[in-house]
Amino acid sequence: MLEASSRSQLQAALTPYKRAGKRVALVPTMGNLHQGHLSLVQLASQHADVVVTSIFVNPTQFGPNEDFASYPRTLAADREALRNSQCSVLFTPTTADLYPFGGDCAVMLKAPAALTNCLCGARRPGHFEGVLSVVARLLLISQAEIAVFGEKDYQQLLLIERMCADLGFATRILRGPTQREDSGLAISSRNQYLQPTELARAAALHASLNQLQQQIRAGNHDYDALRQAAIKHLQAQQIEVEYLQIVNATTLQSASNNDRQLRILIAARLPGARLIDNIGVEI
Ligand code: PAF
Numbered sequence: 021m022l023e024a025s026s027r028s029q030l031q032a033a034l035t036p037y038k039r040a041g042k043r044v045a046l047v048p049t050m051g052n053l054h055q056g057h058l059s060l061v062q063l064a065s066q067h068a069d070v071v072v073t074s075i076f077v078n079p080t081q082f083g084p085n086e087d088f089a090s091y092p093r094t095l096a097a098d099r100e101a102l103r104n105s106q107c108s109v110l111f112t113p114t115t116a117d118l119y120p121f122g123g124d125c126a127v128m129l130k131a132p133a134a135l136t137n138c139l140c141g142a143r144r145p146g147h148f149e150g151v152l153s154v155v156a157r158l159l160l161i162s163q164a165e166i167a168v169f170g171e172k173d174y175q176q177l178l179l180i181e182r183m184c185a186d187l188g189f190a191t192r193i194l195r196g197p198t199q200r201e202d203s204g205l206a207i208s209s210r211n212q213y214l215q216p217t218e219l220a221r222a223a224a225l226h227a228s229l230n231q232l233q234q235q236i237r238a239g240n241h242d243y244d245a246l247r248q249a250a251i252k253h254l255q256a257q258q259i260e261v262e263y264l265q266i267v268n269a270t271t272l273q274s275a276s277n278n279d280r281q282l283r284i285l286i287a288a289r290l291p292g293a294r295l296i297d298n299i300g301v302e303i
Pocket of ligand 1 (some may be wrong): 076083
């Protein structure tokens with residue numbers, strides 16, 4: 021595995037591959053890698069000759085009261101995990117590489133309000149502007165043909181797909197399926213903050229999503245009643261539901277009976293962590 025810790029080093033590492041007509045895939049991450057990230061690397065390797073994994077804790081996607089300073093930085097362990105994966109190049113840019121004019125003078129992308137004023141975006145103002153602004157930079161620097169993002173962060177994935185389509189990026193975005201524990205709990209770096217009893221309780225999130233999926237498939241399209249019942253059920257298990265929404269999978273607006281592709285998304289708080297998950301339903 022090659023390593024590049026600056027924009028120019030990455031471009032130097034990729035030039036021979038590009039000259040030889042090899043396909044480059046990018047897997048952007050903020051590090052603290054787990055099985056979910058490694059599955060994205062594996063997916064990338066099935067579609068490209070060279071897989072670049074970037075690790076960069078992006079300051080512009082954290083709000084003033086969020087955990088940028090304490091975000092886990094585990095480069096040694098991440099490097100080891102990537103060495104044992106299909107990753108060809110580890111890219112660890114500096115802030116100056118990605119924001120050469122400094123945070124205050126950086127050009128930032130504006131995310132469409134309809135896709136950001138809801139779900140996680142409603143609770144994290146400016147977050148998705150930061151995500152789009154860093155992902156655009158990473159795509160431009162790497163000139164990747166393919167980039168892979170996890171479905172677990174569904175709103176983020178949709179916004180990145182929209183950005184690439186709207187701005188005419190040549191990069192094809194691949195969706196990486198959510199990786200799960202045996203209990204069904206979505207694998208996330210935040211799971212490490214949960215005590216074993218909380219971990220067991222957290223499996224109720226996926227169970228609720230599954231049940232809603234089955235109810236909708238069985239023909240129950242009273243989405244509001246379904247979500248209210250699911251929220252009550254989770255609250256009865258002492259799970260604080262931040263949101264549970266059944267939406268159109270493309271617009272993220274509340275699902276109507278004409279919609280055929282739905283997404284059910286949840287964010288919930290347990291002592292120790294805020295967790296998110298989602299599931300698709302085709303009608
Ligand atoms: O999902 C993440 O880890 C981050 O939001 C991303 C896409 C790497 C941008 O910083």
